[in-house]
Structures are given as structure tokens and as C-alpha cells.
Amino acid sequence: MKKIIFTLAFTFLAITTSFAQRFGYVDSDYILKHMPDYASAQKQLGALSDQWQKEVDGRFQEIDRLYKTYQADQVLMAPDMKKRREAEIVDKEKIAKDFQRQKFGPDGELEQKSSSIMKPIQDKVAKAVQAVAEAESLDIIFDKNSELIMMYANPRYDKSADVITRLGLKPGVFAK
Structure with a gap:
């Protein structure tokens, strides 16, 4: 009887451990x-953003200058001249807002440029994460900085340094 219970307990333990998943996590900010x-990509995107923001600011400053001039001259203008100047200001404002949306909108040029520049970097990190997972027989690797909430993570499961090493870089240069 003891032999049967021992065998059943051992079998149950073997089955439950075979279903256990191994996991780890990475800190993507630390890796990046x-x-x-x-x-380099961040600097490039920052420079591009600054350049376009200066253009946007210049356009709105021009509109502001036109509006102030219009207000100063409004008393002396004929009604048809007022309408033309108002239309000119409204048109320039619409063009400036369209330019701003074209550059900075959700599907704007900055977002597209960011995606095209960052995709190779993200792919490189993803391949390194996959290689670490395969090398250490991990089933799941979480990103500490994603939408997934980690209330606690044991540092022994942090695979960020392994990913950095896999990328051919030296961990520990930057503090977490």
C-alpha cells in the first residue's frame, strides 16, 4: 500500500513539475x-523634431504678426479688405495646423520616421531576448516596462544583462 501511494505521489509530482513554466523578465529601458x-536614433529623431517644431512655431508667429497688424489696421479698412485679411489669416492658420498634423500627428512623418528607425533596433533586441530564452530554456520573458504590471520580481529572473551581453555590449555601464 505504501508503495502504491509513494508511486502515485511521485507520478503526481512529476506531472505537475513537467507543466511548470520557466520565466524571466527584462528591463527594456535598461537594455536600450x-x-x-x-x-543615435534618439538624437536623430530629436533633431528632426526640433527642426519641424521651429518651422511650426515660425508659421504660428507669422499668423500672430498678421493678426496683430490686422487688429491695428482694422479701423481704417473697408469691409471687403477686412474680409480678405481675415480670410488670409484663417487660411494661413489652417495651413499651419495641417503642417503641424502632417509632421507630428499620429500618422505623421515623425511617427513614421521613428518607426522606420526604431524597427531594426527592436528586432535586434527581440532576437537577443529569444536567444537568451532558448539558451536558458525559458518559456516566458516579460518586459518590466510594458503594460504588464509586475508587483514584484525576484532579481534572479532579470535577464536584461544577458540580453545586453547577447547584443555584444557590456552590461553595467549605465545604472538602472
């Missing part, structure tokens, strides 16, 4: 801070 490609 170690990547020179990422820093």
Missing part, C-alpha cells in the same frame, strides 16, 4: 540605454 544605436 546600453545600445549606441538607440542613443
Whole structure:
């Protein structure tokens, strides 16, 4: 009888451990801070954003100047001249807002440029994460910085340094 219970208990333990999943997590911000490609991409996108923002600001400053001039001259203008100047200001404002949306909108040029620049970096990190997972026989790797909420994570499961090493970089240069 003891032999049967022992065998059943051992079988049950073997079955439950075979279904156990191994997991780890990474800190994507920490990994990206170690990547020179990422820093370069951020600088490139920042410069592009600054350039376009200056253009947008210049257009709105011109509109503001036109409006102030219009207000100062309004008393002396004929009604048809008022309408033309108002229409000119409204048209320029519409063009400036369209330009701003074209550059900075959800599907704007900055978003498209960001996607095209960041995709190779993201792919590189994803391949390194996959390689670490396969090398350590992990079933799941979470990203500590994603929408997934981690209330606690044991540091021994942090695979960020392994991913950095897999990318051919040196961990520990940047503090977490």
C-alpha cells in the first residue's frame, strides 16, 4: 500500500513539475540605454523634431504678426479688405495646423520616421531576448516596462544583462 501511494505521489509530482513554466523578465529601458544605436536614433529623431517644431512655431508667429497688424489696421479698412485679411489669416492658420498634423500627428512623418528607425533596433533586441530564452530554456520573458504590471520580481529572473551581453555590449555601464 505504501508503495502504491509513494508511486502515485511521485507520478503526481512529476506531472505537475513537467507543466511548470520557466520565466524571466527584462528591463527594456535598461537594455536600450546600453545600445549606441538607440542613443543615435534618439538624437536623430530629436533633431528632426526640433527642426519641424521651429518651422511650426515660425508659421504660428507669422499668423500672430498678421493678426496683430490686422487688429491695428482694422479701423481704417473697408469691409471687403477686412474680409480678405481675415480670410488670409484663417487660411494661413489652417495651413499651419495641417503642417503641424502632417509632421507630428499620429500618422505623421515623425511617427513614421521613428518607426522606420526604431524597427531594426527592436528586432535586434527581440532576437537577443529569444536567444537568451532558448539558451536558458525559458518559456516566458516579460518586459518590466510594458503594460504588464509586475508587483514584484525576484532579481534572479532579470535577464536584461544577458540580453545586453547577447547584443555584444557590456552590461553595467549605465545604472538602472
